[in-house]
Amino acid sequence: MKDVLIIGGGPIGIACALECKKRNWNYLIIEKGALTNSLFNYPKNMTFFSTSEKLEIDDIPFISKNPKPNRDEALEYYRRVATSNNININLFETVTTISKEHNYFKVSTDKHEYETKKIILATGFYDIPNLLNIPGEDLPKVTHYYKEAHPYAMQDIVVVGASNSSVDAALEIYRKGGNVTMIIRGEAIGERVKYWVRPDIINRIKEGSINAYFNSEITEIKTKELTFKSPEGLKTIPNDFVIALTGYKPNFDLLNQIGIALSNDDKKLPEYDKDTMETNIQGVYLAGVICGGMETHKWFIENSRIHAKQIAKHIESTLAV
Structure with missing residues (x-):
């Protein structure tokens, strides 16, 4: 006992x-x-x-x-x-x-x-993980955890979310040569993002080094592309990997x-x-x-x-x- x-x-x-x-x-x-x-x-x-x-x-x-x-x-x-x-x-x-x-x-x-x-x-x-609950989320190209940037070099990457983990992943992958797009449900980068990192991601988005779509949500993931809903309507972009850091x-x-x-x-x-x-x-x-x-x-x-x-x-x- x-x-x-x-x-x-x-x-x-x-x-x-x-x-x-x-x-x-x-x-x-x-x-x-x-x-x-x-x-x-x-x-x-x-x-x-x-x-x-x-x-x-x-x-x-x-x-x-x-x-x-x-x-x-x-x-x-x-x-x-x-x-x-x-x-x-x-x-x-x-x-x-x-x-x-x-x-x-x-x-x-x-x-x-x-x-x-x-x-x-x-x-x-x-x-x-909190799942997206969308078609294609079970594809091998989708992960809810991020370890390191190297595998994503020279690939089209979508990072989902605007928290500390999402921002860190986006910046690291961008700096290792990945083509990064962030898809963010809210209207801005999260307020709780580390204060020394938040200006970095905002500036990378402003200069176009990292693509970001705010007020947007993924609707479907396919083998070589994905579709998401944005304020401008449905968009489809090329995609090799999805890193869904949604908590x-x-x-x-x-x-x-x-x-x-x-x-x-x-x-x-x-x-x-x-x-x-x-x-x-x-x-x-x-x-x-x-x-x-x-x-x-x-x-x-x-x-x-x-x-x-x-x-x-x-x-x-x-x-x-």
């Missing part, structure tokens, strides 16, 4: 594990991918918005050679935190079912079954399976106590980005790392009873 089972091995899951370790609880992290799987799947050249001290967990120093750390530095930091503290974690193991049995929970994965007194869900939101969403199926209440609007906000992070299901806690439901821009490592201490404090009071 585990005291605490943590689902998700990202930075916040690791922070929760460190709090469990301090209290000598019998805990385990279950992570369906690699350690900090979401960070691992970020673009190779990604730079964080925050400085390194805001990404630290448990007051363990994060030393970066850059004013703002990049993906590789973050992977190295969280890996060293996990390994030097010998956290208990099972990687590449996927939770399939969770059920409550009297005063404990049964958790089944694709490899094992567990019993635990408490569950912390720190599953993030990066694993399930991601939490695993709501898992939340529903446990019985966690969600708001009835498009935000799908999960119900939890903001002081203890406990959900409407006693003994189940939320930590990190998953707290925001579809509002995935509200929680980051910087402002959710405190969740670990909040949860541990409450669990400590209940386990002592």
Whole structure:
């Protein structure tokens, strides 16, 4: 019987594990991918918005050679935190079912079954993309993730979206020799785009180096072209690859399976106590980005790392009873 089972091995899951370790609880992290799987799947050249001290967990120093750390530095930091503290974690193991049995929970994965007194869900939101739901989206040329620019050199590329990830992809691919077109549902580049990058993309669009269609949506993707709806009507352009960076969403199926209440609007906000992070299901806690439901821009490592201490404090009071 585990005291605490943590689902998700990202930075916040690791922070929760460190709090469990301090209290000598019998805990385990279950992570369906690699350690900090979401960070691992970020673009190779990604730079964080925050400085390194805001990404630290448990007051363990994060030393970066850059004013703002990049993906590789973050992977190295969280890996060293996990390994030097010998956290208990099972990687590449996927939770399939969770059920409550009297005063404990049964958790089944694709490899094992567990019993635990408490569950912390720190599953993030990066694993399930928001689909366009249009003909041709299942073609091999379409991806909802961006890793690096090299494969797109000398190709006709459409980048969908105007967020940080879309802008970074468009600029990198343009500078590696790709012919980039951005198709953007809104009327402008997103206001939350990193302040040192936003002027760059706006200027590249103004000078015509990157094509951009605002207030537009793709209607169909074909092997060598795509069609989109614009204020000027339907347009068809040559196309080799589509990078649809339209955002991601939490695993709501898992939340529903446990019985966690969600708001009835498009935000799908999960119900939890903001002081203890406990959900409407006693003994189940939320930590990190998953707290925001579809509002995935509200929680980051910087402002959710405190969740670990909040949860541990409450669990400590209940386990002592």
